[in-house]
Amino acid sequence: MSRGSKGPSLPQVPKEGGPWQLTAYRFLGQDIEMELDGKYVINLDAEIFYQQSWTEGTQITDVQLQQTINAHVVKWCKQRVINFLSYRQRTEEEIRRYLQGLPIDADCIDEVIGWLKQQGLVDDREFVVRWVQHRLATNPMGRRRLFLELRQKGVDKNLIEETLDEVSHLLDESAMALQLANKQLRKYKDADSLTVRRKLTAFLQRRGFEYSAIKHAVAEVLQESNCD
Known part of the structure; x- marks a missing residue:
C-alpha cells in the first residue's frame, strides 16, 4: 500500500513472513505501537487496531496485518487530503497530483478519490462553475482564458466546454x-x-x-x- 521514500514513514509488513505473535502494545498518541515476535515494531491508528480485537498473544497472519496496514494508510491519506481541501476547492486532478506526492500506491489513491466523490468533496463540474464566478468577480476574462486556466488544473476539456456553455449567460x-x-x-x-x-x-x-x-x-x- 505504501511506496517510495517521499513523505513520512508508513507501516509495512515485515519482510520476514508471518504469522507473528502480538507480544506487546501500548498507546502512542492517537496510535498504538505494536510489538510482533518481540522484535518488530509497527504503529497503527488506535481505532483501526481495536477494530481487530487483537490482544497480547494473538497470532497475526500476513493477510491480516497487510489489510490492517492498508486501512491505516487509507485513513491517514483521508486526513491529509481533507486538510489539503480545507484551503480551497480542488479538481480531481489536483487531488490526484497531491496524493501522488505521498508514499502510497495507485490503489490507495483511487480508493481515496472514490471516497471523496461519495462524500461530495470533489466535483469538477461544480469547480468549473465556482471558478468562473470567482474569476469574473475578481479578474474578468474571456472564455478562452478561462478554458486554459481550467485545463491547467486538470479538468477534462469536454467537461469545461459543456459547463462553460451552461454558464454562458455570465460570459458577456x-x-x-x-x-x-x-x-x-x-x-x-x-x-x-x-x-x-x-x-x-x-x-x-x-x-x-x-x-x-x-x-x-x-x-x-x-x-x-x-x-x-
Whole structure:
C-alpha cells in the first residue's frame, strides 16, 4: 500500500513472513505501537487496531496485518487530503497530483478519490462553475482564458466546454471587454491612437476575449475618447 521514500514513514509488513505473535502494545498518541515476535515494531491508528480485537498473544497472519496496514494508510491519506481541501476547492486532478506526492500506491489513491466523490468533496463540474464566478468577480476574462486556466488544473476539456456553455449567460464578453478597455485606457492618456489601439488589443487578447469582442471594445473606447 505504501511506496517510495517521499513523505513520512508508513507501516509495512515485515519482510520476514508471518504469522507473528502480538507480544506487546501500548498507546502512542492517537496510535498504538505494536510489538510482533518481540522484535518488530509497527504503529497503527488506535481505532483501526481495536477494530481487530487483537490482544497480547494473538497470532497475526500476513493477510491480516497487510489489510490492517492498508486501512491505516487509507485513513491517514483521508486526513491529509481533507486538510489539503480545507484551503480551497480542488479538481480531481489536483487531488490526484497531491496524493501522488505521498508514499502510497495507485490503489490507495483511487480508493481515496472514490471516497471523496461519495462524500461530495470533489466535483469538477461544480469547480468549473465556482471558478468562473470567482474569476469574473475578481479578474474578468474571456472564455478562452478561462478554458486554459481550467485545463491547467486538470479538468477534462469536454467537461469545461459543456459547463462553460451552461454558464454562458455570465460570459458577456463584449460588455466585459468594453469595461476593461475603458479602465485600461487611463494608462495610455498621453499615447497616440495607434499605440492605444495596439496596447488595448494586446491586453484584451491576453485576457482571452474573442476577436469580435476586442474589436468592438477598442473601437468604442477610442471613439468615446476622441483618440480615433
